[in-house]
Amino acid sequence: xxxxxxxxxxxxxxxxxxxxxxxxxxxxxxxxxxxxxxxxxxxxxxxxxxxxxxxxxxxxxxxxxxxxxxxxxxxxxxxxxxxxxxxxxxxxxxxxxxxxxxxxxxxxxxxxxxxxxxxxxxxxxxxxxxxxxxxxxxxxxxxxxxxxxxxxxxxxxxxxxxxxxxxxxxxxxxxxxxxxxxxxxxxxxxxxxxxxxxxxxxxxxxxxxxxx
Amino acid sequence: xxxxxxxxxxxxxxxxxxxxxxxxxxxxxxxxxxxxxxxxxxxxxxxxxxxxxxxxxxxxxxxxxxxxxxxxxxxxxxxxxxxxxxxxxxxxxxxxxxxxxxxxxxxxxxxxxxxxxxxxxxxxxxxxxxxxxxxxxxxxxxxxxxxxxxxxxxxxxxxxxxxxxxxxxxxxxxxxxxxxxxxxxxxxxxxxxxxxxxxxxxxxxxxxxxxxxxxxxxxxxxxxxxxxxxxxxxxxxxxxxxxxxxxxxxxxxxxxxxxxxxxxxxxxxxxxxxxxxxxxxxxxxxxxxxxxxxxxxxxxxxxxxxxxxxxxxxxxxxxxxxxxxxxxxxxxxxxxxxxxxxxxxxxxxxxxxxxxxxxxxxxxxxxxxxxxxxxxxxxxxxxxxxxxxxxxxxxxxxxxxxxxxxxxxxxxxxxxxxxxxxxxxxxxxxxxxxxxxxxxxxxxxxxxxxxxxxxxxxxxxxxxxxxxxxxxxxxxxxxxxxxxxxxxxxxxxxxxxxxxxxxxxxxxxxxxxxxxxxxxxxxxxxxxxxxxxxxxxxxxxxxxxxxxxxxxxxxxxxxxxxxxxxxxxxxxxxxxxxxxxxxxxxxxxxxxxxxxxxxxxxxxxxxxxxxxxxxxxxxxxxxxx
Numbered sequence: 001x002x003x004x005x006x007x008x009x010x011x012x013x014x015x016x017x018x019x020x021x022x023x024x025x026x027x028x029x030x031x032x033x034x035x036x037x038x039x040x041x042x043x044x045x046x047x048x049x050x051x052x053x054x055x056x057x058x059x060x061x062x063x064x065x066x067x068x069x070x071x072x073x074x075x076x077x078x079x080x081x082x083x084x085x086x087x088x089x090x091x092x093x094x095x096x097x098x099x100x101x102x103x104x105x106x107x108x109x110x111x112x113x114x115x116x117x118x119x120x121x122x123x124x125x126x127x128x129x130x131x132x133x134x135x136x137x138x139x140x141x142x143x144x145x146x147x148x149x150x151x152x153x154x155x156x157x158x159x160x161x162x163x164x165x166x167x168x169x170x171x172x173x174x175x176x177x178x179x180x181x182x183x184x185x186x187x188x189x190x191x192x193x194x195x196x197x198x199x200x201x202x203x204x205x206x207x208x209x210x211x212x
Numbered sequence: 213x214x215x216x217x218x219x220x221x222x223x224x225x226x227x228x229x230x231x232x233x234x235x236x237x238x239x240x241x242x243x244x245x246x247x248x249x250x251x252x253x254x255x256x257x258x259x260x261x262x263x264x265x266x267x268x269x270x271x272x273x274x275x276x277x278x279x280x281x282x283x284x285x286x287x288x289x290x291x292x293x294x295x296x297x298x299x300x301x302x303x304x305x306x307x308x309x310x311x312x313x314x315x316x317x318x319x320x321x322x323x324x325x326x327x328x329x330x331x332x333x334x335x336x337x338x339x340x341x342x343x344x345x346x347x348x349x350x351x352x353x354x355x356x357x358x359x360x361x362x363x364x365x366x367x368x369x370x371x372x373x374x375x376x377x378x379x380x381x382x383x384x385x386x387x388x389x390x391x392x393x394x395x396x397x398x399x400x401x402x403x404x405x406x407x408x409x410x411x412x413x414x415x416x417x418x419x420x421x422x423x424x425x426x427x428x429x430x431x432x433x434x435x436x437x438x439x440x441x442x443x444x445x446x447x448x449x450x451x452x453x454x455x456x457x458x459x460x461x462x463x464x465x466x467x468x469x470x471x472x473x474x475x476x477x478x479x480x481x482x483x484x485x486x487x488x489x490x491x492x493x494x495x496x497x498x499x500x501x502x503x504x505x506x507x508x509x510x511x512x513x514x515x516x517x518x519x520x521x522x523x524x525x526x527x528x529x530x531x532x533x534x535x536x537x538x539x540x541x542x543x544x545x546x547x548x549x550x551x552x553x554x555x556x557x558x559x560x561x562x563x564x565x566x567x568x569x570x571x572x573x574x575x576x577x578x579x580x581x582x583x584x585x586x587x588x589x590x591x592x593x594x595x596x597x598x599x600x601x602x603x604x605x606x607x608x609x610x611x612x613x614x615x616x617x618x619x620x621x622x623x624x625x626x627x628x629x630x631x632x633x634x635x636x637x638x639x640x641x642x643x644x645x646x647x648x649x650x651x652x653x654x655x656x657x658x659x660x661x662x663x664x665x666x667x668x669x670x671x672x673x674x675x676x677x678x679x680x681x682x683x684x685x686x687x688x689x690x691x692x693x694x695x696x697x698x699x700x701x702x703x704x705x706x707x708x709x710x711x712x713x714x715x716x717x718x719x720x721x722x723x724x725x726x727x728x729x730x731x732x733x734x735x736x737x738x739x740x741x742x743x744x745x746x747x748x749x750x751x752x753x754x755x756x757x758x759x760x761x762x763x764x765x766x767x768x769x770x771x772x773x774x775x776x777x778x779x780x781x782x783x784x785x786x787x788x789x790x791x792x793x794x795x796x797x798x799x800x801x802x803x804x805x806x807x808x809x810x811x812x813x814x815x816x817x818x819x820x821x822x823x824x825x826x827x828x829x830x831x832x833x834x835x836x837x
């Protein structure tokens with residue numbers, strides 16, 4: 001996780017101002033880094049969710065007894081491979097960014113709660129902290145990718161709201177506070193899997209390689 | 213937040229309480245409690261599985277109620293909760309023979325909860341647990357093309373490592389990245405019951421370490437989605453076995469090579485030992501140096517081969533003596549003179565010995581004349597002169613054993629004096645071949661202190677006026693009282709008053725062994741610094757040659773000719789060293805030191821002052837050309 005985080009940090013901080021001597025990373029490299037990062041993030045979210053289930057009764061299909069409403073349900077996301085391959089790249093990229101933006105604050109609060117309540121061990125507390133940080137780093141990394149894509153002309157620059165995450169955040173500002181921790185973890189686990197898959201498909205569509 | 217947690221707990225407790233109630237239509241839970249009797253089990257779903265995260269299937273069972281087992285009696289409905297207003301819909305595709313409901317890609321949505329239920333005529337069998345999301349029910353197919361290659365074998369030849377490789381399941385779209393799969397390999401011995409599981413990893417190959425040679429192993433593999441729980445089916449097993457053949461080929465030749473190498477080394481060592489046996493024996497058991505007389509082979513004397521010895525001494529062959537002498541010296545470089553042992557005070561038994569030896573030598577009537585093999589003397593090391601007593605009176609040429617036998621002066625005297633007594637003309641060997649009684653009083657050992665040019669040898673025994681009468685200028689040896697060791701200085705001191713005998717070297721006219729310079733010295737001043745004091749060389753008169761003086765290269769190294777021919781009788785020292793043999797085979801003894809400067813020293817390039825006592829090996833080297 002550290003390596004991927006550092007790589008994304010490096011990706012985020014390098015060549016911000018077009019300085020000379022920057023190490024230019026190829027788009028494929030950038031995609032690989034963010035994909036790695038998202039995989040790591042999904043793994044942590046899965047671990048935390050499984051741990052939380054120990055305090056509650058384990059669900060059969062990890063769906064929980066009560067059907068949940070995640071605060072990100074309002075975001076329209078492609079629900080299948082074909083759908084993800086069909087929609088426009090810009091749309092796909094926007095979905096990814098929306099998801100990442102939507103989860104930053106809730107995870108931060110979740111970590112704060114974890115730190116305060118002693119019934120969770122340090123392992124979970126560290127993971128929650130890492131998870132919240134990773135969401136933030138991943139968002140910045142994806143933004144870098146978008147900038148690169150726009151620079152390369154892969155996607156058009158019509159998506160103006162991509163550059164302003166605060167606008168995305170305004171829509172669902174308070175909905176996440178209604179979720180309890182367990183639901184929050186369940187929802188984030190689902191969404192991190194979405195992000196991971198979307199990034200993979202996006203890379204395959206933009207950077208052609210064998211198998212795509 | 214605490215309120216929320218407590219509310220959660222209460223909710224969970226409520227739900228768990230609900231679980232305790234028997235449910236008519238139990239859900240398709242994998243780990244559902246099977247203890248519930250199947251009799252009360254109604255229609256239910258057994259499982260819902262997706263293989264590629266794009267489609268999924270559900271299977272149901274009618275349960276114990278047989279009347280619903282016919283196809284069509286039960287219908288599958290599903291609810292897709294993608295909106296709050298979603299409704300139950302019927303299964304898009306039935307496969308009745310399997311009691312299976314197949315959801316194709318159009319009807320499959322990931323990340324969206326599904327619920328399924330069975331409906332009969334008027335009854336709906338539904339369980340809350342039969343809700344799921346597609347990504348959570350994915351069980352990937354097992355990998356394909358599983359094979360293995362041998363990596364290496366341990367040095368001990370007991371273990372080996374194997375690299376197993378495979379291809380991802382074709383149904384899973386790994387290339388696009390829609391599914392990220394990790395694999396788990398399990399292996400076990402052929403007849404074992406428990407499987408060994410290796411660590412899960414996402415690559416399409418993995419190494420199995422530490423397999424044992426000779427055992428057969430069974431390997432299979434399964435896959436699952438990364439960061440998910442459910443595994444797919446196991447693949448078909450492959451079998452791995454490595455036998456011991458390759459290692460054996462190495463060990464057998466190695467042992468053979470080792471054995472042959474060791475045998476060869478041992479054989480070489482044996483050959484070396486055998487071939488160098490003599491040398492090794494010399495090194496390990498060095499022979500004790502025996503006192504030898506220069507120029508004389510004690511073996512000949514021992515064996516009584518007087519003829520040969522005489523022949524040799526007379527220079528029978530051109531190359532006779534020098535070569536012989538050379539051989540002598542080479543064999544025994546530490547040749548030293550044998551001391552003259554004068555023990556007058558000894559008892560009669562010694563006299564008896566003397567008598568017997570003397571008689572033997574003299575060839576007395578009660579003794580065998582040929583007992584000149586008085587060389588049968590028990591003392592092997594005493595270079596006893598074998599005097600050819602019988603021959604002396606007969607032959608003109610007398611042979612000498614001059615520097616010979618230090619051992620028995622009387623013997624020498626007898627031998628040498630005998631012909632002299634008989635042939636008064638030639639003062640050759642003057643031996644006392646008188647009656648035995650004349651020798652009773654003689655010492656057993658006498659030192660040849662001088663050799664006359666006429667061929668006589670001057671002895672210096674303990675006494676013998678008789679001898680002195682016969683000879684001229686003979687003096688008495690002052691070796692009485694004890695053996696003389698090789699210490700020349702000590703000898704010199706005693707030489708002043710030494711009566712010395714003269715032994716004349718017989719010089720055959722035919723050449724060969726010529727007499728030495730007759731530079732007898734009556735006295736050898738002990739103050740002489742020259743170590744060669746007391747040594748004289750005697751030259752025969754008829755043969756006055758100084759080959760050495762002329763630096764004759766052919767000269768034998770042992771000959772040190774002294775030009776002092778005028779002096780027939782010179783002071784005789786206790787020991788006389790036969791330095792060299794000149795070309796005429798004359799023994800050249802060391803001149804006395806006082807006279808040596810006046811003499812024309814041979815310009816022998818290798819000449820060095822000779823030690824009085826003996827010739828040391830290094831000096832010997834100087835002598836030899």
